[in-house]
Amino acid sequence: MNSDNRELEKKANSTANAAISDNTDELWQIVDEHLLHYGRDFVREFITSASGPYLHTATGRSIIDFSSGQMCATLGHNHPAILDAMQRSADSVIHLDSTMLSPSIAHLAKELCELLPPQLSKVLFLNTGAESNEAAIRLAKLYTGCFEIIGLTGSWHGTTYGAASTTYAHGRKGYGPGMPGTIAIPAPNCYRCPLGQCQTSCNLACLDFGFEYIDSVSVGSTAAMLIEPIQSAGGIIVPPEGYMEKLRALCDERSILLIFDEAQTGLGRVGTNFAFEQQAVVPDILSLSKTLGAGVPLAATITSKEIADNTREKGYSHYTSHASDPLTVEVGLAVVRTLVSEQLASRADEIGQYLMSGLQVLQDKYESIGDLRGRGLLLGVEIVTDRESKTPDKEYLAKLSQRCFELGLNVNRVGGPLAVWRIAPPLTISKSEMDLSLEIMDEAFSSTK
Numbered sequence: 275m276n277s278d279n280r281e282l283e284k285k286a287n288s289t290a291n292a293a294i295s296d297n298t299d300e301l302w303q304i305v306d307e308h309l310l311h312y313g314r315d316f317v318r319e320f321i322t323s324a325s326g327p328y329l330h331t332a333t334g335r336s337i338i339d340f341s342s343g344q345m346c347a348t349l350g351h352n353h354p355a356i357l358d359a360m361q362r363s364a365d366s367v368i369h370l371d372s373t374m375l376s377p378s379i380a381h382l383a384k385e386l387c388e389l390l391p392p393q394l395s396k397v398l399f400l401n402t403g404a405e406s407n408e409a410a411i412r413l414a415k416l417y418t419g420c421f422e423i424i425g426l427t428g429s430w431h432g433t434t435y436g437a438a439s440t441t442y443a444h445g446r447k448g449y450g451p452g453m454p455g456t457i458a459i460p461a462p463n464c465y466r467c468p469l470g471q472c473q474t475s476c477n478l479a480c481l482d483f484g485f486e487y488i489d490s491v492s493v494g495s496t497a498a499m500l501i502e503p504i505q506s507a508g509g510i511i512v513p514p515e516g517y518m519e520k521l522r523a524l525c526d527e528r529s530i531l532l533i534f535d536e537a538q539t540g541l542g543r544v545g546t547n548f549a550f551e552q553q554a555v556v557p558d559i560l561s562l563s564k565t566l567g568a569g570v571p572l573a574a575t576i577t578s579k580e581i582a583d584n585t586r587e588k589g590y591s592h593y594t595s596h597a598s599d600p601l602t603v604e605v606g607l608a609v610v611r612t613l614v615s616e617q618l619a620s621r622a623d624e625i626g627q628y629l630m631s632g633l634q635v636l637q638d639k640y641e642s643i644g645d646l647r648g649r650g651l652l653l654g655v656e657i658v659t660d661r662e663s664k665t666p667d668k669e670y671l672a673k674l675s676q677r678c679f680e681l682g683l684n685v686n687r688v689g690g691p692l693a694v695w696r697i698a699p700p701l702t703i704s705k706s707e708m709d710l711s712l713e714i715m716d717e718a719f720s721s722t723k
């Protein structure tokens with residue numbers, strides 16, 4: 275062994291033997307020294323455990339989690355069905371060669387497809403939302419032989435290259451050219467008509483404009499349109515009545531495939547199993563992630579037999595290290611079964627309506643609540659300086675969120691240039707926990723200037 279190796283071995287042993295201090299000040303010093311920032315500042319309180327809708331901090335506080343982790347934990351944190359599934363996988367098999375399958379994947383594929391319209395019958399299991407969107411984009415390109423991907427302003431589809439190229443909410447600047455052929459049209463924001471045209475009713479002018487724009491800028495190679503049925507990071511933007519039907523027709527006229535990214539809206543969150551059920555439009559490709567693993571990294575790209583067969587013939591290849599992994603699939607199966615057995619979609623609808631009425635009471639009381647929107651348990655509260663000018667008040671929203679956190683409620687801020695609270699608690703949250711959350715929000719509004 276040369277001296278360099280001896281040095282490395284010594285260092286490795288001393289690291290392995292070093293007891294990590296429980297002193298949180300020291301832990302924060304380590305965080306500051308060694309963690310690379312990837313977005314907003316870290317919340318300066320360690321979370322030592324979580325259960326149901328609650329996060330428990332190192333200082334002994336319990337906080338209701340209105341963001342379900344990173345919008346994933348729809349069953350609540352550490353749900354027993356998920357823990358059992360993880361244990362089953364630990365007792366059997368965790369990971370395999372991507373061409374080998376554990377029996378649970380057959381159950382999951384069948385039970386997931388049973389929740390979907392018959393044309394969505396072929397599933398590829400992956401891990402993250404960005405990955406399932408990449409897989410969808412690659413399927414669309416191979417199937418159509420075209421390469422242009424259309425998106426909506428304010429969208430979020432992930433941070434890998436293809437997904438990031440069709441992400442317009444924020445985070446685009448400074449990384450050089452995106453994927454060739456990406457085109458965005460205005461999102462249908464009814465509170466702030468992108469054309470400054472519609473006030474009380476919407477005539478879908480933004481969609482007509484969008485497709486005139488596509489027809490004009492496209493180089494004649496449109497493959498697919500990739501959209502969230504309800505935009506989340508963009509500020510909980512719910513398309514108006516008739517939007518999706520018209521969008522589907524406009525895509526069909528041009529042989530453009532429709533990909534729905536239901537990372538957040540899928541698996542019960544919006545009061546139905548999938549958001550597209552409320553919009554009477556079936557996508558050609560469905561991308562699921564976040565809520566499918568409900569806290570473990572499981573995603574799925576789902577399409578028709580026709581697209582699957584066609585692209586198989588053309589040699590579709592989308593290997594990843596963890597495609598079809600038994601651990602995540604076992605959890606996904608538990609999530610789908612819990613969704614069905616606990617009727618979480620209708621629960622989200624019921625508790626969501628209860629929450630919305632509570633928020634309307636707050637809106638009557640506080641001028642800064644400009645708009646309330648959303649479906650089921652994916653709701654948005656838009657904060658403005660005043661209702662006349664509708665100027666987004668991001669500073670006030672940051673203070674409100676801070677105050678809520680101090681009082682025991684974690685609420686996410688989204689919307690890019692807009693100031694929107696995203697409310698998305700676990701679907702298992704109780705009415706009394708909802709009442710407590712509304713009381714906290716009320717107190718935050720009344721005590722924050």
Ligand SMILES: Cc1ncc(COP(=O)(O)O)c(C=O)c1O
Pocket residue numbers: 401402403404405407430431432433502506507535536537538563564
């Ligand atoms: C709608 C949507 N799609 C895709 C993604 C990306 O998912 P992931 O972060 O798992 O890659 C997100 C993440 O926030 C999302 O909200």
